[in-house]
Amino acid sequence: MSGRPRALLAALLAALLLSACGGGGETDLAPPEEARLTVYTSHKEEVYGPIVKEFQARTGIWVQVVTGGTNELLERIAAGEGPCDVMFGGGVESLMTYADCFEPYACSGAGAVKPWLQPEGDLWTPFSSLPVVLIYNPRLVSPGEVQGWADLLDTRWRGRIAFADPAVSGSSYTAAVTMLTCLPGDDWEELAQLVENLDGGVLADSGDVVEAVSVGSCALGVTLEETALKRQAAGAHIAIVYPAEGTSNLPDAAALVSGAPHRENALAFLEFTQSADVQSLVASDFARRSVRSDIPDDLPPEDSLRLIDYDIAAAAALKEELLERWAALEEGGL
Amino acid sequence: MKTSFHRKLLSAFLAVGVVPLLICVLVLLDLFRVSLDRRAEEEAAVQLTAMAGDMGALLRSCQGVMDRLSRQPQVLEALAAGEGPAPQAVYNALYTAAAPLLRDASFSLYTSQGRLLYATAGAPGDLSPRWGVLAAAGRTEGPAYQSVSDFAGGEALRAALAVPGEEGPAGYVVLELSDAHFRRLLEGKHSAGSEVLVLDPFWSQVYASPSLSDASLAPTLRARLLAGEGLEGEDRLYHVQQEPVSGFYLLLCQPKPVAGWVMRTLYLIALGAILLSLGLCLAVSMVLSDQLFRPILSLNNAMAAVEEGDLDVRVTVSGADEMSQLAGRFNRMAQRLKENLARSLRQQEELGQAQLRMMQAQLNPHFLYNTLDTLKWLGKIHHIPEVASISADLAEILRRSISAGAFVTLEEELRSLDHYVAIQSIRFAGKFTFQTQADPSLLAVPLPKLTLQPLVENAIIHGFEDGVPGTVTVTAARQGDEMVLTVSDNGCGMSRESLERFRSGAGEGHLGLYNVDAILRLHYGRGLTFLPPDGGRGTRIRIAIPIVPETKDMTGT
Known part of the structure; x- marks a missing residue:
């Protein structure tokens, strides 16, 4: 009689212990804190994927990737949301807006970086450079018909130009500033002519530009070289024109988040993004221009592009006024 | 509860x-x-x-x-x-x-x-x-x-x-x-x-x-x-x-060997079983508490009724459990209590009757009457009309007092009162006057014999002890279904000690007053009351007698 309740009690205790112990065990698979890195990136997976993978294989560091839009991620960093070590991607204009969030760091390979891409104060690590180009649909426009920025103001293309809203797209704003800088004459006058020539057909997103030209709903458009090359390789009906008046060639970059919990790993990642191996990949696989002068590519050499000296700080300062005028002009044109 | x-x-x-x-x-x-x-x-x-x-x-x-x-x-x-x-x-x-x-x-x-x-x-x-x-x-x-x-x-x-x-x-x-x-x-x-x-x-x-x-x-x-x-x-x-x-x-x-939904179902079934047993507990406890509580409640109510004086209340007994035994005990107790009360009431009543008979026996019967008759005739033979008158009146009073019935009509009572006053007005000549005011419709109303006479006697003997002459008044008036009699005088009034004595029921001194009160209480459940006298002097006594149909036999000896 006394044996059975005792056995039952033991069974109950065992059950409670078992249920309390269950579910553990996997946590020891998780990497230790010093072998981790959190990267916020606005790049597409085809860009960050191979880099992160190779970085992991070479260093043994587990990379946790958080993807999103550039501004969204920057705002999250500014708000101090979650641990973040590196912001990877985003035009330097955007990064500059959030300069407070980042810690300057000069990579060991910085000497190989093209002089005009050298960051002021080493606030970021340039990753690739992205010239602004014009594209046209070769079925609608014959070669040589579109030469440069001046064509955007030519009334014969009125309503047939694909241009993204500069208030939404950072690259579109860069394109607008580049155009105004490259064209001689009164900037605001040219801006008014451009908006009028767009005839209300401003596209909501920069991704729509190539599409609009490729399907023929627009004859020409303004986009980044990388986007154009990639879509061209994917079969889009577009041809690329480097504007005769010259163009800008802004870099996108990676930056060390100040107060990064895994600072050492973050620095290793920054070094890696600027290493010759990665930069070769940038040129060979990503249709981007390497920021290093020692990496060859098949693209038209930068000397031939008549690159302008794009003043990022001035452009940032001008942004508000330009966008206000843009909105006013659009309103007036409707 | x-x-x-x-x-x-x-x-x-x-x-x-x-x-x-x-x-x-x-x-x-x-x-x-x-x-x-x-x-x-x-x-x-x-x-x-x-x-x-x-x-x-x-x-x-x-x-x-x-x-x-x-x-x-x-x-x-x-x-x-x-x-x-x-x-x-x-x-x-x-x-x-x-x-x-x-x-x-x-x-x-x-x-x-x-x-x-x-x-x-x-x-x-x-x-x-x-x-x-x-x-x-x-x-x-x-x-x-x-x-x-x-x-x-x-x-x-x-x-x-x-x-x-x-x-x-x-x-x-x-x-x-x-x-x-x-x-x-x-x-x-x-x-x-x-x-x-x-x-x-x-x-x-x-x-x-x-x-x-x-x-x-x-x-x-x-x-x-x-x-x-x-x-x-x-x-x-x-x-x-x-x-x-x-x-x-x-x-x-x-x-999972047991999929989430299986586990959920199992928990649901377990919950159902627990709810069921919860419901059962609720129901059983309700029934049990009802079973236990209902007899307790009825017993409680019955006890409250007994407390209020209702001894006829009984608890229904069903079954043979402890509650039923308790109910049976209670019923027997209530029965016993009721019997005891009835017995003590009967004893009280018998005692009252005995007292009444004893009181009536105090006013002596035939010997006195015959003696008075002799005196009346002696007064007439010897031409002393006062003696004859007093004797005749006294004889008449005696006759009435020893007549069989315990009740007389108001008219008879008033007549017997006249005889008495006639005697007393000879005895206390010039000391008082006497008057009656009776509603003629009340003359046939029965009342206990010798109700008014002791009161009038009291008024005459004690009311004018100070030598100041006064009036004794007897009235009979109808108030609702009651006949209200008052006996009042404007004499010196009753002393405080006398009133106290009367109220304590000692019966000495004012034997007549006490007797009347006792008789009224026996018959009607309440005695006489003292009213404030008219003009602030003397005594005023009130007696209320219910007017009952004459067919009813009120001669309960």
């Missing part, structure tokens, strides 16, 4: 009925789940160990092949020369070395520049010696293992062995395990319904069994691992084992 009793019963029932059930059910369900989980875990561990062993064996064999290839003279020659003059010889060497594994893996040869030379089966094409697996192979002695993903869903395990050259690697022997190879290796080695994932050391997916529908499982698990959360899913269990040769992970994804 009832709620508290009921609540006590209910909580007792709950403690006894539901709590052990609850504990039992929870522990048993948990025990059930844990034991099944344990078994599943053991099974998974066995399967995983077997699969990891197989994979390790395959990789070791592949490593042997790669080693052999890296030392083959034909291969070395081909690597040095690029595409050599006799590709058949190289292919021959390649296939011979890889012969036992041709269906399990594919092998290929790359130059130091990463150009693909020869392959047993589909090879990935040229590779960069500065990137990926070739770069990794250049950094290590043995083969380097890496996962390959082309970000379009094609994944594989790739290993490369650098063929040592004079300056850096002379070329690479590359092994690739693709989807089909993994399927061949792992299929049928885990229980149906479970899935196997092969993950690289950083938990990128290399292979997943075809039955796995969730393509984002590996990233999800990786995120959970990095977040420090357990791998256990909603209704899946995950078991992980590292394959030592490559450092890759095998992850077995098992449906």
Whole structure:
């Protein structure tokens, strides 16, 4: 009689212990804190994927990737949301807006970086450079018909130009500033002519530009070289024109988040993004221009592009006024 | 009272009925789940160990092949020369070395520049010696293992062995395990319904069994691992084992032996059972408390009724339990109480009758009457009319007093009062006047004999003791269904001590007053009352007698 309740009690205790112990065990698979890195990136997976993978294989560091839009991620960093070590991607204009969030760091390979891409104060690590180009649909426009920025103001293309809203797209704003800088004459006058020539057909997103030209709903458009090359390789009906008046060639970059919990790993990642191996990949696989002068590519050499000296700080300062005028002009044109 | 009793019963029932059930059910369900989980875990561990062993064996064999290839003279020659003059010889060497594994893996040869030379089966094409697996192979002695993903869903395990050259690697022997190879290796080695994932050391997916529908499982698990959360899913269990040769992970994804919905259903059933027993406890405690409480309530009510004086109340007795015995006791007690009360009432009544008879006996009968008759005649014979008159009046009073009935009409009472006053007016000549005012309609109303005379006597004898003459007045008036008689005088009034004596019922001094009061109380339940006298002097006494129909017999002796 006394044996059975005792056995039952033991069974109950065992059950409670078992249920309390269950579910553990996997946590020891998780990497230790010093072998981790959190990267916020606005790049597409085809860009960050191979880099992160190779970085992991070479260093043994587990990379946790958080993807999103550039501004969204920057705002999250500014708000101090979650641990973040590196912001990877985003035009330097955007990064500059959030300069407070980042810690300057000069990579060991910085000497190989093209002089005009050298960051002021080493606030970021340039990753690739992205010239602004014009594209046209070769079925609608014959070669040589579109030469440069001046064509955007030519009334014969009125309503047939694909241009993204500069208030939404950072690259579109860069394109607008580049155009105004490259064209001689009164900037605001040219801006008014451009908006009028767009005839209300401003596209909501920069991704729509190539599409609009490729399907023929627009004859020409303004986009980044990388986007154009990639879509061209994917079969889009577009041809690329480097504007005769010259163009800008802004870099996108990676930056060390100040107060990064895994600072050492973050620095290793920054070094890696600027290493010759990665930069070769940038040129060979990503249709981007390497920021290093020692990496060859098949693209038209930068000397031939008549690159302008794009003043990022001035452009940032001008942004508000330009966008206000843009909105006013659009309103007036409707 | 009832709620508290009921609540006590209910909580007792709950403690006894539901709590052990609850504990039992929870522990048993948990025990059930844990034991099944344990078994599943053991099974998974066995399967995983077997699969990891197989994979390790395959990789070791592949490593042997790669080693052999890296030392083959034909291969070395081909690597040095690029595409050599006799590709058949190289292919021959390649296939011979890889012969036992041709269906399990594919092998290929790359130059130091990463150009693909020869392959047993589909090879990935040229590779960069500065990137990926070739770069990794250049950094290590043995083969380097890496996962390959082309970000379009094609994944594989790739290993490369650098063929040592004079300056850096002379070329690479590359092994690739693709989807089909993994399927061949792992299929049928885990229980149906479970899935196997092969993950690289950083938990990128290399292979997943075809039955796995969730393509984002590996990233999800990786995120959970990095977040420090357990791998256990909603209704899946995950078991992980590292394959030592490559450092890759095998992850077995098992449906929980008891699926979430089964567990939920079991808990639901348990909850149902608990609710049922809860309901039963509620009902039983209600019925029991009702059964216990109803007799208590009726007993309580009966006791309250007895307290109020109702001795006829009885409790219905049903059954033979303790409550019924109690009810029976109560009934007997009430009965006994009622009998006692009736007996004491009867005794009281008998005592009253005896007192009445004794009082009447005090006023002596026939002897006095005959003597007075003699006196009247003597007065007449000797021509002393006062003596004759007094004797006649006294005789008349006596006659009336000893006549049989206890009741007389008001008219008779007033007449007998006249006789009495006649006597007293001779005795106290000039001291008082007497007057009556009677409603003629009341003359036939019966009242106890000698009700008024003692009061008038009292007024005459005591009211004018101070020698001041006054008036004695008797009135009879109708008030509702009562006849109200008043006897008043304007004499000196009763002293306080006399009133006290009367009220305390001592009966001495004012025997007449006391008698009248006692008789009235006996017959009507209330005695005489003193009223404030008219004009502030004297005494005024009020008697109220109910007027009853004459047919009723009021001669209750």
